[in-house]
Amino acid sequence: DAGVTQSPTHLIKTRGQQVTLRCSPKSGHDTVSWYQQALGQGPQFIFQYYEEEERQRGNFPDRFSGHQFPNYSSELNVNALLLGDSALYLCASSSPGIEQPQHFGDGTRLSIL
Amino acid sequence: LAKTTQPISMDSYEGQEVNITCSHNNIATNDYITWYQQFPSQGPRFIIQGYKTKVTNEVASLFIPADRKSSTLSLPRVSLSDTAVYYCLVGGLGGYQKVTFGTGTKLQVIP
Numbered sequence A: 001d002a003g004v005t006q007s008p009t010h011l012i013k014t015r016g017q018q019v020t021l022r023c024s025p026k027s028g029h030d031t032v033s034w035y036q037q038a039l040g041q042g043p044q045f046i047f048q049y050y051e052e053e054e055r056q057r058g059n060f061p062d063r064f065s066g067h068q069f070p071n072y073s074s075e076l077n078v079n080a081l082l083l084g085d086s087a088l089y090l091c092a093s094s095s096p097g098i099e100q101p102q103h104f105g106d107g108t109r110l111s112i113l
Numbered sequence B: 001l002a003k004t005t006q007p008i009s010m011d012s013y014e015g016q017e018v019n020i021t022c023s024h025n026n027i028a029t030n031d032y033i034t035w036y037q038q039f040p041s042q043g044p045r046f047i048i049q050g051y052k053t054k055v056t057n058e059v060a061s062l063f064i065p066a067d068r069k070s071s072t073l074s075l076p077r078v079s080l081s082d083t084a085v086y087y088c089l090v091g092g093l094g095g096y097q098k099v100t101f102g103t104g105t106k107l108q109v110i111p
Helices: none
Strands: A005-007 A010-013 A019-024 A031-037 A044-050 A053-057 A064-068 A074-078 A087-094 A108-112 B009-013 B018-023 B032-038 B045-050 B053-056 B061-064 B070-075 B084-091 B105-110
Touching: A005 A087, A010 A019, A019 A087, A019 A108, A031 A074, A044 A064, A074 A087, B009 B018, B018 B084, B018 B105, B032 B061, B045 B053, B045 B061, B045 B070, B070 B084
Parallel strands: A010 A108, B009 B105
Antiparallel strands: A005 A019, A019 A074, A031 A044, A031 A087, A044 A053, A064 A074, A087 A108, B018 B070, B032 B045, B032 B084, B053 B061, B061 B070, B084 B105
């Protein structure tokens, strides 16, 4: 049973560019959340997708956007990259309505030069 | 969202029991308490979750007092591989959680 998978594992971009990160949820999960984790900090909630719609959003600018596909996989898009966007981006999946915690992937390490 | 407070770091010798306490004074009635473990450059790994009293699984125990304003993660007989950051979170059920992580507790296991 595959867990949460994310791609790519590492990515290097320059300021002003745009990036797309991808996530496949754990089998049986239909809700996907994205987090940003800066070095030495805890993960910060970006947003959550369910039924292909953004359901909740953290305190992130609209340069951060996402999408969820009918197969429950998800993408995180970041436009106009800033140096401060350098971080580990984590995806987590879960199933609503049952007593189950979120399961996390190992993230995409994004470096902005 | 309930805010959590944990010690920033802890040291323990190999083979000892480690207890990490988390304070969550504003926990809501329908909030669960969940603990995650994170190694460098990896995603957080679920350890244990509970609502009240005591929960035990194959790797840890979670103690929750009656007022639920705190919780204690207990790791029996830690090994060097338990060196990691441990996060305490409180929130609603599964998919509806807007999870808020604190800074976590960095546990260093010493040989």
